[in-house]
Amino acid sequence: MLLPIVFTLALLSVLPTPSHAAVKQATPDSLVIQDSRVLHVTPAQAYAALVDVARWWNSEHTWSGSATNLSLKPEAGGCFCERWKDNSVQHMQVLWASKDHLLRLQGGLGPLQNMAVQGVMTFTLKPGDAGSTLQFEYRVNGTSGSGLDKLAAGVDGVLMQQLDRLQRYAETGNANSARP
Numbered sequence: 001m002l003l004p005i006v007f008t009l010a011l012l013s014v015l016p017t018p019s020h021a022a023v024k025q026a027t028p029d030s031l032v033i034q035d036s037r038v039l040h041v042t043p044a045q046a047y048a049a050l051v052d053v054a055r056w057w058n059s060e061h062t063w064s065g066s067a068t069n070l071s072l073k074p075e076a077g078g079c080f081c082e083r084w085k086d087n088s089v090q091h092m093q094v095l096w097a098s099k100d101h102l103l104r105l106q107g108g109l110g111p112l113q114n115m116a117v118q119g120v121m122t123f124t125l126k127p128g129d130a131g132s133t134l135q136f137e138y139r140v141n142g143t144s145g146s147g148l149d150k151l152a153a154g155v156d157g158v159l160m161q162q163l164d165r166l167q168r169y170a171e172t173g174n175a176n177s178a179r180p
Contacts, residue, residue: 023153026148026149026153027148027149028145028146028147028148029141029143029144030141031138031148031151031152032137032138032139032140033136033137033138033152033156033159034135034136034138035134035135035159035160035163036133036134036135036136037133037134037136037163037167038131038132038133038134039125039131039133039170040131040171041131041132041170042131043100043125043126043127043132044100045132046100046131046132046134046170047099047103047125049166049169050123050166050170051072051103052072053070053071054070054071055067055169055175056168056175057070057175058162058165058175061110061162062082063082063089064082064084064087066084069083069084070082070091071083072094073094074094074097074103075097076094076095076096076097077094078094078097079093079094080092080094091113092105092109092119093105093106093107100125101124102123102125103122103123104120104121104122104123105121105122106118106121107119107121108140109155110155110158111151112151115142117140117142117146117148118141118142119138119140120138120139121136121138122135122136122137122138124136134163134167136159136163138155138159140155
């Protein structure tokens with residue numbers, strides 16, 4: 001179990017930060033990551049893609065090695081979970097689900113889970129001329145010893161990769177496709 005944590009920490013430390021993302025705040029005890037992008041689908045299509053997490057999440061960022069083991073139940077108390085063989089992980093828990101509009105989850109992803117920090121991730125969908133605007137925010141708070149400022153760029157890189165994959169999946173049906 002320690003090996004995936006070490007691997008994830010090493011990976012987080014070398015990932016670049018995409019230009020459309022923003023680490024809005026990074027201190028030893030907190031970080032805030034935000035992103036806003038246009039998805040060329042309706043809010044209903046975007047929401048359906050968002051909750052179909054097994055189809056767009058990168059398998060490299062799972063404990064089991066396969067995103068097909070992921071599930072997300074979009075209702076208050078629902079689980080963003082990973083289950084395989086005799087193992088299971090709750091990555092996050094749904095706080096608020098408003099179909100086609102908002103999904104808010106609570107928890108720490110990857111190495112953040114082991115750090116006993118508190119994270120809240122919000123996806124907001126708004127209709128627009130070109131389809132939908134997806135606004136994303138991940139707020140994480142811990143203690144001064146958490147060192148979240150040192151992890152911010154890596155966490156941002158992983159999350160932006162996931163959002164890129166979500167966008168491709170929503171727009172093309174394939175998270176691995178080139179942009180249309």
